[in-house]
Amino acid sequence: MKIIKEKHPLLTRWTHWVNFPLLAIMIWSGLLIYWANDVYTITIAGHRIIRFFPDWFNTLLNIPQRLAEGMAFHFFFMWFFFLNGLFYVGYTLISGQWRSLLPNKHSLRDAWQVMLHDLHIRKTLPTQGKYNAAQRIAYTAIILMGAGSIITGLAIYKPVQFSWLCWLCGGYHFARILHFTLTIGYVLFFFIHVVQVIIAGWNNFRAMVAGFDVVEE
Amino acid sequence: MKTYKKKVRKVLTPEQKIKRRNFISFLTFFVLGGAAFGGWKWLLHAPEETPGVTAGASKPLRRALNKSELFFRNLFSHKHLARTYPIDRAATDVRVNGDIGIEDEDFDQDNWRLSVARGKKEILSVNMADIRQLPKTEIVFDFKCVEGWDQIQHWAGVRLTDFIAHYKLLEEAKMQYVGMATPNGEYYVGLDMESALHPQTILAYEMNGQPVTPEHGAPLRLIIPVKYGIKNLKRIGTISFSNQRPPDYWAEQGYDYYSGL
Numbered sequence: 001m002k003i004i005k006e007k008h009p010l011l012t013r014w015t016h017w018v019n020f021p022l023l024a025i026m027i028w029s030g031l032l033i034y035w036a037n038d039v040y041t042i043t044i045a046g047h048r049i050i051r052f053f054p055d056w057f058n059t060l061l062n063i064p065q066r067l068a069e070g071m072a073f074h075f076f077f078m079w080f081f082f083l084n085g086l087f088y089v090g091y092t093l094i095s096g097q098w099r100s101l102l103p104n105k106h107s108l109r110d111a112w113q114v115m116l117h118d119l120h121i122r123k124t125l126p127t128q129g130k131y132n133a134a135q136r137i138a139y140t141a142i143i144l145m146g147a148g149s150i151i152t153g154l155a156i157y158k159p160v161q162f163s164w165l166c167w168l169c170g171g172y173h174f175a176r177i178l179h180f181t182l183t184i185g186y187v188l189f190f191f192i193h194v195v196q197v198i199i200a201g202w203n204n205f206r207a208m209v210a211g212f213d214v215v216e217e
Numbered sequence: 218m219k220t221y222k223k224k225v226r227k228v229l230t231p232e233q234k235i236k237r238r239n240f241i242s243f244l245t246f247f248v249l250g251g252a253a254f255g256g257w258k259w260l261l262h263a264p265e266e267t268p269g270v271t272a273g274a275s276k277p278l279r280r281a282l283n284k285s286e287l288f289f290r291n292l293f294s295h296k297h298l299a300r301t302y303p304i305d306r307a308a309t310d311v312r313v314n315g316d317i318g319i320e321d322e323d324f325d326q327d328n329w330r331l332s333v334a335r336g337k338k339e340i341l342s343v344n345m346a347d348i349r350q351l352p353k354t355e356i357v358f359d360f361k362c363v364e365g366w367d368q369i370q371h372w373a374g375v376r377l378t379d380f381i382a383h384y385k386l387l388e389e390a391k392m393q394y395v396g397m398a399t400p401n402g403e404y405y406v407g408l409d410m411e412s413a414l415h416p417q418t419i420l421a422y423e424m425n426g427q428p429v430t431p432e433h434g435a436p437l438r439l440i441i442p443v444k445y446g447i448k449n450l451k452r453i454g455t456i457s458f459s460n461q462r463p464p465d466y467w468a469e470q471g472y473d474y475y476s477g478l
Binding site for chain 1: 231232234235238239241242243246250253257273274275277278279281282285289292293294297298299300359361362363364365366367442443467470471472473477478
């Protein structure tokens with residue numbers, strides 16, 4: 001018989017889905033800002049592998065000449081991005097959800113096995129709770145990255161008022177690089193996350209919207 | 218005879234429960250998602266602000282910029298200093314990023330005078346020799362452009378607070394804003410008084426130990442480390458004080474008026 005098994009609390013789902021458009025807006029407006037000084041590249045042994053960003057990319061997304069607009073959006077939505085993140089972290093800590101989310105001493109080894117399994121190298125999965133070991137690491141890391149974005153963001157937004165924070169981030173110049181790199185990290189996370197969600201299937205996705213799993217008993 | 222209407226609450230089967238919760242959840246999801254999307258579309262196409270001291274931004278976003286300014290002004294302090302560096306860290310090839318307001322080729326440095334509005338009618342006229350008499354302050358700091366680049370630069374000149382004290386502009390300094398403009402009036406900035414009176418705000422006439430070059434704003438330019446480069450006016454022609462926001466070149470182009478760091 002099918003039974004309902006509660007999975008994700010309302011606040012977890014709410015903050016997750018609020019974060020999705022907020023982060024998208026922060027990344028988009030960030031691109032408008034970054035364009036005005038688009039100097040970052042990945043260069044290996046003198047060869048430029050990637051340029052952030054090629055002209056076709058900027059043209060495609062209508063990025064050029066919108067610095068002021070980008071700043072205005074970025075410095076508006078930063079508040080909601082921050083508050084939503086704070087809300088999530090606060091709830092996760094108080095509700096005890098962190099117990100199923102934070103990595104534990106087995107997580108690293110287990111995550112490796114999860115990855116081997118996902119790559120079809122290993123047949124079995126280690127035992128897991130609501131989240132597997134790879135998820136624990138990924139979902140904790142992404143929150144730390146979020147905190148990193150807030151900290152590096154604040155460091156480059158008010159580098160004089162928060163000069164100690166700017167110093168902590170390796171100075172203004174490096175803080176901007178970190179802020180940008182974290183954003184690239186979100187984009188990579190997003191793609192892997194979406195692929196994993198598609199592979200995991202409907203029941204898993206529904207749990208993130210409706211909150212429950214359906215299990216056969 | 219009394220009849221009792223018995224309320225029978227139908228017991229849902231798991232299948233029905235699943236269906237019901239799916240329906241409610243996804244309906245909520247799509248309704249809220251649609252509302253968020255609608256809100257976003259509205260914001261994206263919100264009407265532009267009425268051009269005034271600020272212009273070029275949409276109304277709600279300008280409001281947000283001004284609100285954020287109010288929040289962060291609470292954290293502003295004259296004790297918060299821009300980090301300074303040893304002189305040998307300063308760039309020798311100092312970046313030039315704009316020449317708005319200093320384009321006229323017939324500008325004559327020797328006849329240059331700084332005009333400062335004092336009181337209601339008086340105009341104080343100061344030349345470079347006067348300014349060089351005042352105590353000199355040097356600073357090596359990380360200059361930050363609104364575009365996102367930064368460069369460690371070495372400047373020297375008179376602190377605006379020293380200038381104000383010397384020329385007895387203390388009454389003016391009680392007002393809320395300072396306005397500065399190039400001699401031809403084509404580039405102009407407005408500064409909140411607390412930023413203008415910051416101990417690192419300098420009327421600079423030297424760069425790397427030499428007189429400021431024309432493209433960097435000779436003979437006298439503003440160096441204000443608590444603001445983006447856009448507020449660091451080159452070739453100051455006039456200084457005035459006001460309780461209203463003075464005009465600001467880039468605030469009229471959609472940028473934040475405050476632009477504080």
